[in-house]
Amino acid sequence: MSLASHRSIVAVSGCLLMWAAIGSSLMAASGGAAEPTPQQLETFEKQIRPLLIEHCLQCHGADKQEGGFSLATRDALIRGGDSGTALVPGQPAASLIIKAVEYLGDLKMPPTGKLPAEKIAALRRWVESGAAWPNAATLAPPPSATRGFQISERQRQWWAFQPVRDATPPAVRAAEWPRNDIDRFVLAKLEAAGIAPAPPAARAVWLRRATFDLTGLPPTPGEIAAYLADTSSRAEETVVDRLLSSTAYGQRWARHWLDVARYADYHDFNPKARVASCEITEAWRYRDWVVDAFNRDLPYDQFIQHQIAGDLLPPPSGAELPVDGLVATTFLANGV
Numbered sequence: 501m502s503l504a505s506h507r508s509i510v511a512v513s514g515c516l517l518m519w520a521a522i523g524s525s526l527m528a529a530s531g532g533a534a535e536p537t538p539q540q541l542e543t544f545e546k547q548i549r550p551l552l553i554e555h556c557l558q559c560h561g562a563d564k565q566e567g568g569f570s571l572a573t574r575d576a577l578i579r580g581g582d583s584g585t586a587l588v589p590g591q592p593a594a595s596l597i598i599k600a601v602e603y604l605g606d607l608k609m610p611p612t613g614k615l616p617a618e619k620i621a622a623l624r625r626w627v628e629s630g631a632a633w634p635n636a637a638t639l640a641p642p643p644s645a646t647r648g649f650q651i652s653e654r655q656r657q658w659w660a661f662q663p664v665r666d667a668t669p670p671a672v673r674a675a676e677w678p679r680n681d682i683d684r685f686v687l688a689k690l691e692a693a694g695i696a697p698a699p700p701a702a703r704a705v706w707l708r709r710a711t712f713d714l715t716g717l718p719p720t721p722g723e724i725a726a727y728l729a730d731t732s733s734r735a736e737e738t739v740v741d742r743l744l745s746s747t748a749y750g751q752r753w754a755r756h757w758l759d760v761a762r763y764a765d766y767h768d769f770n771p772k773a774r775v776a777s778c779e780i781t782e783a784w785r786y787r788d789w790v791v792d793a794f795n796r797d798l799p800y801d802q803f804i805q806h807q808i809a810g811d812l813l814p815p816p817s818g819a820e821l822p823v824d825g826l827v828a829t830t831f832l833a834n835g836v
Contacts, residue, residue: 540632547622549639555610555619557639571597572640574633583607589631592624703728710739715748716755750795757790761807761831786830807831 536544552571558564562572569581580586580596588594600609601620608614615623626632655661669684673691678684690697701709707727711719719727727739743749765783793803806813810825 536630536632536634540629541634543626543629544632544634548626551615551619551623552639555615562638562640572638574631574637577631587627587631590628592627595627598624598627706736707739710736711743714740714743714752715746716752717748747791747795750791750793753794754787754791758787761790761834763787763790763834783830783834785827786834789824789827789830 556571559566560569560571562570565581567581567583569583569586570576571586574587577587577597578585578589583596586596592598596607597609598620599605600607601615601623603614614620667685669681670688672678672684672687674687674697677697678687687697704724707719707724711717711723723739727735730738732738763783763786764780766779806825806828808829808831810828813825815824
């Protein structure tokens, strides 16, 4: 290769590098970015999109732009509003949106209260990594908030929504061990794991386990004596029927639901929710309603419906009070 040719190649290469540098600078200035990686898009969908929709979109969306600012699209977020550019990808310190959520200047967003530290940190990491955003994506409230509740075909296929069907019990090697078809499912899993079933529990041990499980209490000496004296084939069935009909059964199992419902007799002071400490003097009525629902074997659909809309429905079956369904709606106001 001649010296002149070599110099020509170097000159052309230098021009290409120069234009590449200029293009990169223009892209950075305009907020452009390389194609987001799957991991960046996943971060956006799981952390950033929900955050912006929940805390910002009501005042800075497609329909309403306070301060001339919208974050419905990435370009709009970069463009900013009356206060200037809101987002500089890769530069959280220069991004007004970060200063606003960190309450560092006159502009403090959201105005209702500073975001939790973990959300601010997630937003800062997102900007620092380039503010990845799905191509041409527009932030909008969920469809259920604008066009009624929508259920996709994929959601309809979720296992919990499928009709209940009879399942064929699996074949097992120790065919003499199962007493019923449920035992076959248990034994199949044990055999697959190379585990042998535990030996049968002694009668007194079985009674103690069943009583604790259904009532949370140990059996009394009289109950133990009565069970051990019953040598009939229905001895265990008699015990279970007795435990299910006891008031302790509802008291024991209602506690699981009351935990889910965040039941409390007392609310402690919560500065974020602006709720003062107070005693809920009538909360026990809801607690007793749940206990009674278990003890009268209230069907699950009625159990749920009356806690959500008991003020609009007739009292559930077996209710003793006309306001039974109304008491159930305490579920809606139980937690702060």
